[in-house]
Amino acid sequence: MRVINFNAGPAGLPLPALERARDELLDFQGTGMSVMEHSHRGREYEAVHNETISLLTELLGIPETHQVLFLTGGASQQFAQVPMNFLHPGTSADYLLTGVWSEKAYAEARLVGQARVAASTALPDKRYVRVPRQDELRLDLNAAYVHMSTNNTIFGTQWHVLPEVGEVPLVADMSSDFLWKPMDVSRFAFIYAGAQKNLGPSGVLIAVARRDFIARGRKDIPKVFRYSTHGENNSLYNTPPTFAIYLCRNVLAWVKELGGLEQLEKRNREKGELLYGCIDRHAGFYRAPVEVESRSYMNVVFRLPTPELEERFVAEAKQAGMAGLKGHRSVGGIRVSIYNAVSVEDVKALVSFMEEFVRRNG
Numbered sequence: 001m002r003v004i005n006f007n008a009g010p011a012g013l014p015l016p017a018l019e020r021a022r023d024e025l026l027d028f029q030g031t032g033m034s035v036m037e038h039s040h041r042g043r044e045y046e047a048v049h050n051e052t053i054s055l056l057t058e059l060l061g062i063p064e065t066h067q068v069l070f071l072t073g074g075a076s077q078q079f080a081q082v083p084m085n086f087l088h089p090g091t092s093a094d095y096l097l098t099g100v101w102s103e104k105a106y107a108e109a110r111l112v113g114q115a116r117v118a119a120s121t122a123l124p125d126k127r128y129v130r131v132p133r134q135d136e137l138r139l140d141l142n143a144a145y146v147h148m149s150t151n152n153t154i155f156g157t158q159w160h161v162l163p164e165v166g167e168v169p170l171v172a173d174m175s176s177d178f179l180w181k182p183m184d185v186s187r188f189a190f191i192y193a194g195a196q197k198n199l200g201p202s203g204v205l206i207a208v209a210r211r212d213f214i215a216r217g218r219k220d221i222p223k224v225f226r227y228s229t230h231g232e233n234n235s236l237y238n239t240p241p242t243f244a245i246y247l248c249r250n251v252l253a254w255v256k257e258l259g260g261l262e263q264l265e266k267r268n269r270e271k272g273e274l275l276y277g278c279i280d281r282h283a284g285f286y287r288a289p290v291e292v293e294s295r296s297y298m299n300v301v302f303r304l305p306t307p308e309l310e311e312r313f314v315a316e317a318k319q320a321g322m323a324g325l326k327g328h329r330s331v332g333g334i335r336v337s338i339y340n341a342v343s344v345e346d347v348k349a350l351v352s353f354m355e356e357f358v359r360r361n362g
């Protein structure tokens with residue numbers, strides 16, 4: 001019996017992607033071994049590798065100027081690797097602080113070189129309830145790059161209008177909203193996203209890199225940390241996480257089957273509106289801290305009148321077959337992660353539970 005999974009990451013995967021993995025696990029395409037037992041240099045694995053890249057390229061409309069990379073170490077490693085590659089001596093990078101993850105990225109950059117805060121929406125108590133407006137950005141026109149997190153997994157905020165950064169390369173951590181809707185890849189010099197939220201299992205990170213940008217990356221760092229090394233070798237410089245990439249392939253094939261990113265966006269907007277609609281209908285009971293224009297369609301965060309009620313909410317939801325609703329340990333409350341794999345029906349089930357919970361406790 002599978003539960004309705006609202007985990008924040010690692011998160012639920014689409015059932016068809018898992019079933020396909022199950023069916024192919026012991027004998028991948030008649031080869032007598034699983035895909036993870038194949039050589040990463042063999043024909044069978046390479047077909048999976050390249051299919052994953054071409055599915056991503058097709059779904060996102062990735063232009064020739066950009067390429068897909070498979071990396072390891074998660075988004076946390078990119079917090080360090082981005083400045084290692086792009087923060088050339090004598091330059092400075094701009095960071096837009098909108099939550100815990102962007103703060104961590106900024107702290108790593110400061111260990112590597114010079115970085116400044118070009119905007120921050122932190123409240124005095126360190127919470128974040130919105131992303132900055134364009135007129136709040138204090139950008140350095142000569143910055144090596146501007147770094148942002150497009151969706152803030154813990155506080156439940158999301159950028160709905162991208163910042164204008166002029167000619168400065170824009171680098172984005174999209175770990176928790178990559179592929180949630182169609183987007184213009186050409187606006188970014190470097191995109192990265194850990195797979196375990198919207199795309200697949202943990203263990204692989206997907207980057208979409210502008211070729212000329214990574215080619216100009218620093219060469220005075222170890223080869224394995226240079227993005228250009230992985231770019232020049234089609235992400236086969238060393239052994240990639242083959243099974244994780246294979247599962248991403250299954251998920252992307254499911255996305256394509258579903259009708260692509262336009263279809264996903266429709267589903268995701270409907271899910272978000274159902275949930276926020278319920279919260280707003282019962283605003284005296286459920287409290288959404290995030291300002292309306294910054295509300296995330298991936299992580300919906302709200303509070304109940306007391307911590308005791310929040311605990312009961314999580315426990316009773318679990319009994320009703322819904323898992324993963326506890327807010328991040330640093331902020332408390334309730335967090336509903338409604339990534340791509342979560343269906344409209346799943347959210348409808350939660351909304352009727354929420355309606356019922358108010359009736360009994362409101």
Ligand SMILES: *Cc1c(COP(=O)(O)O)cnc(C)c1O
Nearest residue numbers: 074075076101153173175176194
């Ligand atoms: C989860 C998350 C991370 C951390 O990912 P790891 O794979 O654990 O390093 C970084 N940034 C964002 C936006 C996230 O949601």
